[in-house]
Amino acid sequence: MIQGGLEAxxxxxxxxxxxxxxxxxxxxxxxxxxxxxxxxxxxxxVVDSSxxxxxxxxxxxxxxxxxxxxxxxxxxxxxxxxxxEQILRMRKLIDNTPTDEVVALTxxxxxxxxxxxxxxxxxTSDDPSGLExxxxxxxxFGFIFDEExxxxxxxTFLTDDLKLSSVIEPDKEHIALRGPVGEVLGYLVWTAPAPxxxxxxxxxxxxxxxxISFAAIGFLVAYGANKFAExxxxxxxxxxxxxxxxxxxxxxxxFHFVEALGRRxxxxxxxxxxxxxxxxxxxxxxxxxxxxxHAGGDDLICQVAQRLEAIIPDKAFLARVGGDEFNILLxxxxxASEVNAIAQxxxxxxxxxxxxxxxxxxxxxxxxxxxxEEGQTSCEEVVRRADVAMYQAKGQKTGExxxxxxxxxxxxxxxxxxxxxxxxxxNAGEVEVYYQPIVNAQSGKMEMVEALVHWDSKNLGSMSPxxxxxxxxxxxxxxxxxxxxxxxxxxxxxxxxxxxxxxNMSPVQLLDPLLVENLLSIIEQTGVDTARIELELxxxxxxxxxxxxxxxxxxxxxxxxxxxxxxxxxxxxSIGYLRQLPFDKLKIDRxxxxxxxxxxxxxxxxxxxASLGRALDLTVVxxxxxxxxxxxxxxxxxxxxxxxxYFSGPMAIADLLKWQHPGFDKSGNPxxxxxxx
Ligand code: C2E
Ligand code: MG
Ligand code: MG
Numbered sequence: 001m002i003q004g005g006l007e008a009x010x011x012x013x014x015x016x017x018x019x020x021x022x023x024x025x026x027x028x029x030x031x032x033x034x035x036x037x038x039x040x041x042x043x044x045x046v047v048d049s050s051x052x053x054x055x056x057x058x059x060x061x062x063x064x065x066x067x068x069x070x071x072x073x074x075x076x077x078x079x080x081x082x083x084x085e086q087i088l089r090m091r092k093l094i095d096n097t098p099t100d101e102v103v104a105l106t107x108x109x110x111x112x113x114x115x116x117x118x119x120x121x122x123x124t125s126d127d128p129s130g131l132e133x134x135x136x137x138x139x140x141f142g143f144i145f146d147e148e149x150x151x152x153x154x155x156t157f158l159t160d161d162l163k164l165s166s167v168i169e170p171d172k173e174h175i176a177l178r179g180p181v182g183e184v185l186g187y188l189v190w191t192a193p194a195p196x197x198x199x200x201x202x203x204x205x206x207x208x209x210x211x212i213s214f215a216a217i218g219f220l221v222a223y224g225a226n227k228f229a230e231x232x233x234x235x236x237x238x239x240x241x242x243x244x245x246x247x248x249x250x251x252x253x254x255f256h257f258v259e260a261l262g263r264r265x266x267x268x269x270x271x272x273x274x275x276x277x278x279x280x281x282x283x284x285x286x287x288x289x290x291x292x293x294h295a296g297g298d299d300l301i302c303q304v305a306q307r308l309e310a311i312i313p314d315k316a317f318l319a320r321v322g323g324d325e326f327n328i329l330l331x332x333x334x335x336a337s338e339v340n341a342i343a344q345x346x347x348x349x350x351x352x353x354x355x356x357x358x359x360x361x362x363x364x365x366x367x368x369x370x371x372x373e374e375g376q377t378s379c380e381e382v383v384r385r386a387d388v389a390m391y392q393a394k395g396q397k398t399g400e401x402x403x404x405x406x407x408x409x410x411x412x413x414x415x416x417x418x419x420x421x422x423x424x425x426x427n428a429g430e431v432e433v434y435y436q437p438i439v440n441a442q443s444g445k446m447e448m449v450e451a452l453v454h455w456d457s458k459n460l461g462s463m464s465p466x467x468x469x470x471x472x473x474x475x476x477x478x479x480x481x482x483x484x485x486x487x488x489x490x491x492x493x494x495x496x497x498x499x500x501x502x503x504n505m506s507p508v509q510l511l512d513p514l515l516v517e518n519l520l521s522i523i524e525q526t527g528v529d530t531a532r533i534e535l536e537l538x539x540x541x542x543x544x545x546x547x548x549x550x551x552x553x554x555x556x557x558x559x560x561x562x563x564x565x566x567x568x569x570x571x572x573x574s575i576g577y578l579r580q581l582p583f584d585k586l587k588i589d590r591x592x593x594x595x596x597x598x599x600x601x602x603x604x605x606x607x608x609x610a611s612l613g614r615a616l617d618l619t620v621v622x623x624x625x626x627x628x629x630x631x632x633x634x635x636x637x638x639x640x641x642x643x644x645x646y647f648s649g650p651m652a653i654a655d656l657l658k659w660q661h662p663g664f665d666k667s668g669n670p671x672x673x674x675x676x677x
Contacts (some may be wrong), residue, residue, distance in 0.1 A: 590624020
């Protein structure tokens with residue numbers, strides 16, 4: 001992980017350096033020795049944004065002309081922060097690379113008594129091919145590895161004693177930072193945290209990928225507006241052809257696709273009902289990105305594009321219309337009879353193994369298509385229908401292409417219906433709260449319950465919260481629903497003084513500025529002790545709004561609630577946050593529980609997550625335990641509590657009060673299966 005962090009820093013530095021170097025204006029102004037321009041455009045990167053610690057602009061030969069360190073310009077002859085040898089070395093480093101693309105290369109070196117990561121790139125015009133290296137000035141940018149940067153790196157990776165040292169320390173891990181000729185300039189040393197080494201290994205890649213993208217985003221924000229204006233100007237000047245091409249896959253882009261729909265030949269085919277559109281969307285692409293990083297994700301998309309291109313008919317028009325979305329425009333007399341087979345072939349092709357970054361990946365794709373109705377549909381309407389069909393395919397998950405049917409339009413209508421009915425049910429007090437027991441992993445005794453909303457609609461039948469909560473979140477009804485559930489639980493807690501409960505909070509609720517106030521006013525009205533209530537949250541909000549999550553969770557915790565991280569493990573990037581946020585408890589998602597009896601890897605993963613949680617001083621709960629064996633294994637893995645159908649599903653309060661697990665002795669009889677284990 002530390003290595004990953006270093007790579008992220010390295011990557012960011014190279015990104016920034018290239019961006020400041022592959023720049024027509026910089027090239028022109030440095031040629032003309034326009035000092036004002038250099039100060040206000042390149043110096044500003046260091047001085048104003050404090051994005052960089054050090055910058056040096058070196059002419060093609062001789063000492064550096066301009067230099068900045070820690071927000072200050074170094075004037076006059078001292079501008080050579082770097083020795084002539086160092087500058088020469090950095091220039092040599094990049095001289096050996098081909099010219100048609102601008103690259104920055106990095107190197108650790110000492111600058112004064114600072115250990116610095118340096119990156120160098122030649123300052124070139126927009127078209128660098130053919131430029132002679134020895135005529136070009138060089139940008140050399142750097143990050144100083146001081147205490148602050150190193151401790152930040154450490155914080156992100158759960159090690160609070162990461163530091164720079166001149167020697168290897170006994171009982172500690174280390175990475176050597178090597179200089180230009182391989183000499184050790186210093187060591188990063190830290191105490192390796194013990195928890196869940198295996199889990200850590202598994203998450204190393206996604207974590208560093210996430211870090212790289214976080215770091216990159218951070219820097220883009222840190223840029224001056226100046227630089228952005230330049231970028232825009234450059235973009236504007238790009239040729240018409242570029243504007244119609246997706247630069248990553250080199251396929252036509254959305255703009256070009258829309259343009260193609262307007263062609264006379266396509267419109268004619270459409271009117272004759274001889275036109276069709278296939279809409280493809282890669283499933284779970286965000287996950288792929290999180291797992292192998294954005295560069296890996298890009299690579300995968302390019303491969304998808306190549307495969308599609310290779311199998312579609314010659315006259316088909318393939319475009320990348322979104323991040324993971326492709327459209328295929330087909331025309332011809334036989335189209336109606338061919339389109340399904342073509343769509344099928346696309347699916348088969350994409351389902352084959354991909355090799356990305358030396359690893360084998362499999363992805364699935366959702367495919368919908370629509371065919372023009374003679375004289376009835378516009379070209380745009382056909383595309384929209386293909387999109388609707390694709391969404392239907394996503395929901396069905398059958399791996400088959402889905403042909404448009406107007407029935408699918410009604411999903412939108414159905415959601416509206418559910419939302420209206422739920423609103424009415426809330427007003428009429430027809431929504432109930434069920435409780436699912438959470439038992440002690442050792443004794444099997446019920447320790448508390450999780451409150452789960454239960455709605456048996458008069459008109460629509462019984463529905464899982466998993467179905468109507470997303471709709472309520474979308475429409476905003478979740479606020480009222482959340483308050484309703486919270487009040488009901490408080491009322492039940494008042495009536496049953498022994499009871500402790502956890503309540504689910506939607507991320508959308510956390511965005512409500514009045515949330516804390518509202519909950520506390522219900523607490524005040526009912527007189528329940530907040531120590532009897534746990535609030536469950538999933539990782540999503542923590543990743544998408546870390547600052548807000550921290551603020552809200554701290555306030556809720558301050559009010560006396562316990563905070564639970566629900567469905568842990570489904571969102572990947574939260575290990576760093578686990579430490580920073582005031583969680584008390586972690587619930588291992590049920591996807592990690594299913595299969596532990598038969599699959600060693602699943603079992604090891606569950607154990608690792610449990611030990612990670614315990615090492616972080618959190619209570620660990622296994623969710624979704626359905627069999628005695630799973631309960632045993634969860635207990636042995638070190639889970640403190642267990643919840644699942646094996647003990648009981650959610651039930652009405654009246655049933656809960658009578659509940660006793662059949663065949664499980666709650667008094668801790670030594671015959672109980674858990675103790676036998
Ligand atoms: P969750 O918080 O992870 O709740 C656990 C879900 O897993 C419940 O589904 C529960 O019935 C189910 N479950 C429990 N044990 C087992 C088992 O052994 N096997 C299997 N297959 N499933 C088990 P449910 O009641 O359908 O709730 C689904 C989700 O809806 C909940 O997941 C929670 O995220 C959300 N939800 C439920 N009630 C509320 C609520 O009042 N407010 C909010 N915001 N979300 C809620
Ligand atoms: Mg929950
Ligand atoms: Mg859960």
